[in-house]
Amino acid sequence: MSQVQPRTRVTPPPHRPAAGTARPKGSGPMLAGAARRAWPALALYALVRTVGVLVVLPHTDRSVLQVLASRFDTTWYLLIAEEGYPATCPVQGELCRYAFFPLYPTLIRTVTALTPLSAQWAAWLIAVTASLAAAWGVYAVVERVAGRRAGIVSVVLWGLVPHAVVESMAYTEALFTAFSAWALYAVLTRRWITAGVLAVLAGLTRPPGAAVAATVALCALWALWSARRPAGPQEQRPDGPGPDGRGPRQVARLVTAVVLAPLGWLSWFGWVGYRAGRWDGYLRVQERWGTSFDGGRFTLHRVTQVFTQQTVFLDSVVIAATLTMAVVLLVVCHLQRLPAPLLIHATLIVLITVGCAGYFHSKARFLIPAFVLLIPLAKPLARARPAVVCTLLTGAALISNAYGIYLLTVSDHSP
Incomplete structure (x- = not known):
């Protein structure tokens, strides 16, 4: 009679999600942990943008504020912050300032009211702070979908794009990118209320805020639609806006995100229409600016x-x-x-x-x-050898800085 050997229980190895997969709800890192992971990206971004500003100054006799916070579109935001919107422009006519969205000048006015800073200093410091928040948001999004190294490379690349000098100017692009990036991160992590609020802020910052609002609303609607289907093993979508719960609270969050997301952009569109006395007043204002x-x-x-x-x-x-x-x-x-x-x-x-x-x-x-x-550029660079990455990024920095000098000291157009 043969003796039956007892079967040995084999414990499966713990599952480690691949780069880009979502962590279970409630197990996400705290803000401090996220900051620790992001600090190399933020440090490198601060470095490349500081160099990008410093290389411009020897080529002009203007001060930092005169170069970065007193020209082109910045003058309009400063005028709105100091004088308000009612005005008439020689070329664009009445309501000309309403082409510029209200959040940035409101922040400038608030900072100048609470601090001894001038409007120029306030505008520039807001923009620089927003650029760091945007870089962090870019890292958070790319890290989630492509891994940590790709996140770091993406942030550096974002600081070296041809018009990266604008990220260091008193413009709205950095502020808008910060709201956009963190809204996308909120959607990826299914923080729907947060995504809706950030979409509202983006919609009050720049005209493309409509794109952020549409992204949040469409993803929330898709999650609502997906929640109507029978539950199955493939329900969880690690890379998309699929539902992570079917209870009334989750449905309420999704509905709130759908309603919230377009409110910022629509409120400004409606207000300009009211001031112009016609529903398409904002479009008419933009047409007078040639857009x-x-x-x-x-x-x-x-x-x-x-x-x-x-x-x-x-x-x-x-x-x-x-x-x-x-x-x-x-x-x-x-x-x-x-x-x-x-x-x-x-x-x-x-x-x-x-x-x-x-x-x-x-x-x-x-x-x-x-x-x-x-992201398609950051992925292969993240897998390349450090020497190759350093060489390519150094070359990109030289080109970006040279072009930044051209934009701010030679070109007559707004960058």
């Missing part, structure tokens, strides 16, 4: 001119190349099947930038919030 939506005909015409004319300016070449690369990278993002919230946001930002007529010299700046487009 309208033509589906991309203007942009295609200008890009074609750059590649066909014999004499062109450097900024036109860089902008045309940036727009072309943005479209290519957007296609790559879709081919790599990045999470749906990131694809929606990037697609809408590119569509708004390419589809609007006017201000060709600013279109590369308008793409700064589309940091998602950098």
